[in-house]
Amino acid sequence: MKTKKKNYSSYAILTIFSLYMIFPFVSTTLYAMSTDWSKTILPTDFTFQWFVELIQDPNFNSAVLRSITLTLTTLAVVLVVMVPTVFLVYMYFPKVDSFMKGLVLMPYAIPGVILATGLLRMYSGSSIPMYAVLVGGLFIGSLPFMYQGVRNSLESIQTKSLIEAAEILGANKLTAFIRIILPNIKLGLLITTLLIFSSFFGEFVLTNLLIGGRYETIRIYMLRRMNENGHLASAVMVSYFILLILISLIITYLTSSKRKEKMKRKAKKVTLKNKEDMTITPQ
Amino acid sequence: MKRKQWNKSILLLIPFFLLSAMFLIVPMILMITSSFTSETTGAFTLENYQEVLTNPFYYQAFLNSGMISIISSVVGLVLAIIVSYAMTNLPEKIQDKLTVYINVAANFAGVPLAFAFIILLGNSGVFRIFFENLDLPLLSNFNLYSWQGLAITYLYFQIPLGILFIYPSLKKIRKEWKEAAFMLGASNWRYWRKVGLPSIMPSIAGTFVIMFANGMGTYETAYALTGSNINLVTIRIAALVSGDIYARPIIGSTLAVIFAIIMILILIVSQMLLKRVRRDLV
Numbered sequence: 001m002k003t004k005k006k007n008y009s010s011y012a013i014l015t016i017f018s019l020y021m022i023f024p025f026v027s028t029t030l031y032a033m034s035t036d037w038s039k040t041i042l043p044t045d046f047t048f049q050w051f052v053e054l055i056q057d058p059n060f061n062s063a064v065l066r067s068i069t070l071t072l073t074t075l076a077v078v079l080v081v082m083v084p085t086v087f088l089v090y091m092y093f094p095k096v097d098s099f100m101k102g103l104v105l106m107p108y109a110i111p112g113v114i115l116a117t118g119l120l121r122m123y124s125g126s127s128i129p130m131y132a133v134l135v136g137g138l139f140i141g142s143l144p145f146m147y148q149g150v151r152n153s154l155e156s157i158q159t160k161s162l163i164e165a166a167e168i169l170g171a172n173k174l175t176a177f178i179r180i181i182l183p184n185i186k187l188g189l190l191i192t193t194l195l196i197f198s199s200f201f202g203e204f205v206l207t208n209l210l211i212g213g214r215y216e217t218i219r220i221y222m223l224r225r226m227n228e229n230g231h232l233a234s235a236v237m238v239s240y241f242i243l244l245i246l247i248s249l250i251i252t253y254l255t256s257s258k259r260k261e262k263m264k265r266k267a268k269k270v271t272l273k274n275k276e277d278m279t280i281t282p283q
Numbered sequence: 284m285k286r287k288q289w290n291k292s293i294l295l296l297i298p299f300f301l302l303s304a305m306f307l308i309v310p311m312i313l314m315i316t317s318s319f320t321s322e323t324t325g326a327f328t329l330e331n332y333q334e335v336l337t338n339p340f341y342y343q344a345f346l347n348s349g350m351i352s353i354i355s356s357v358v359g360l361v362l363a364i365i366v367s368y369a370m371t372n373l374p375e376k377i378q379d380k381l382t383v384y385i386n387v388a389a390n391f392a393g394v395p396l397a398f399a400f401i402i403l404l405g406n407s408g409v410f411r412i413f414f415e416n417l418d419l420p421l422l423s424n425f426n427l428y429s430w431q432g433l434a435i436t437y438l439y440f441q442i443p444l445g446i447l448f449i450y451p452s453l454k455k456i457r458k459e460w461k462e463a464a465f466m467l468g469a470s471n472w473r474y475w476r477k478v479g480l481p482s483i484m485p486s487i488a489g490t491f492v493i494m495f496a497n498g499m500g501t502y503e504t505a506y507a508l509t510g511s512n513i514n515l516v517t518i519r520i521a522a523l524v525s526g527d528i529y530a531r532p533i534i535g536s537t538l539a540v541i542f543a544i545i546m547i548l549i550l551i552v553s554q555m556l557l558k559r560v561r562r563d564l565v
Binding site for chain 2: 077084088116140
């Protein structure tokens with residue numbers, strides 16, 4: 001009886017909270033679908049004209065393209081450099097590992113504005129193109145997520161004993177890494193990649209301070225449009241949210257399938273204790 | 284044999300250290316050294332610090348940022364605790380779904396957030412019109428483009444950020460503890476005061492520091508909402524290092540160094556306090 005009552009108030013609190021969280025999304029969507037909404041509580045008409053206009057705007061299309069190019073370039077650098085680094089550090093360099101743990105708090109200690117100040121000090125007017133500097137800055141900004149993401153995946157598959165087993169069976173480190181570790185952390189890597197993808201895609205601070213209007217990404221386009229035509233800007237934001245929500249749905253789907261896989265593995269462990277290694281090793 | 288392999292694998296760490304040096308360590312060192320060089324002669328000097336520390340315009344920026352961050356993190360933290368607690372009373376499935384949406388909301392900051400709040404609370408915002416129609420002068424003195432407006436806007440991303448840290452630690456409180464306490468005759472209030480709260484206290488303190496630091500470092504939301512009209516540390520630094528008319532990169536670097544020192548000190552002190560609290564608990 002008592003718990004029921006508590007549940008009602010919990011539901012009430014969460015309903016109010018959800019409404020508060022949803023309100024800005026709803027109002028932006030309504031704004032994107034109307035032509036006039038300034039003196040009434042609800043918009044007076046309904047239209048898709050802004051979305052049509054948006055798709056036809058070459059500036060919008062090139063802003064999306066620029067954001068995607070920047071995101072993919074940086075992601076490639078981050079993955080190629082960080083996956084082997086975190087693996088090696090986790091396995092063989094515990095001293096470096098404890099240093100890298102400190103990195104996790106870095107974005108709170110050194111906000112984007114400070115990083116941009118340092119980068120501008122060093123590279124403005126130099127021969128290194130600002131685009132490369134931006135990629136480098138974003139790389140630094142993503143280190144905490146990447147480090148934690150990769151490290152958690154490595155821990156969850158018990159990398160150390162897997163590598164040991166592979167070495168006893170005669171595989172060298174590189175083979176063990178490529179054929180055993182990589183396939184097993186694939187899912188965790190994908191989740192981390194998607195998280196970093198959405199943060200790069202919506203990046204503003206570094207892009208705006210380092211390159212600014214000369215390289216108009218989606219967020220900078222949004223801000224410029226916001227000061228010209230709010231309805232069109234809302235249409236940009238709505239499309240952007242839809243993309244973000246899609247990405248997070250994929251992440252949840254992957255996370256839950258990862259959990260299922262883990263549970264399956266655990267169940268197998270109980271019944272066929274010795275087959276554990278076989279289920280993990282590819283082929 | 285073993286040694287050789289060790290050497291080879293340390294070579295693979297070079298790209299990481301090279302990139303960190305190029306885009307983090309050396310730029311930070313340059314920023315620090317340039318804060319000690321004179322704007323006119325380029326010689327070593329302390330006058331930049333003297334200027335920044337004596338000019339009310341600059342320390343006002345720190346005060347404004349600090350005030351907005353403290354208010355938005357205290358209020359945000361209280362609300363985050365209430366919501367997290369309510370979440371733990373729901374069925375597992377709903378809890379899982381909620382955490383996803385909270386993740387999305389915690390990332391909903393910056394330009395889109397600023398614009399959504401302009402639609403809701405701006406000069407011709409929905410709520411303003413709603414209250415005017417009801418003849419309630421609730422919002423007549425409220426200005427979204429002031430520091431109060433910024434604090435309310437920050438709250439929107441501070442609450443979900445707080446939940447992301449508080450909720451997992453609330454989930455760790457074991458049901459058995461509560462049952463044991465009740466069995467020994469504790470009231471609900473006494474249980475929370477003696478067992479529940481002390482066990483989540485370290486994570487509450489840690490979350491507060493992260494929320495505060497997050498508020499201090501916020502640039503995009505404030506910039507999108509008020510341009511450069513509100514004097515905040517981040518806005519000031521950005522205007523000094525990249526502005527066209529008022530660009531004074533060396534003063535900007537000086538402000539950035541002081542800002543970084545404050546943030547790092549806050550984080551170090553909080554880590555030390557947390558360790559002590561944890562030791563007391565064990």
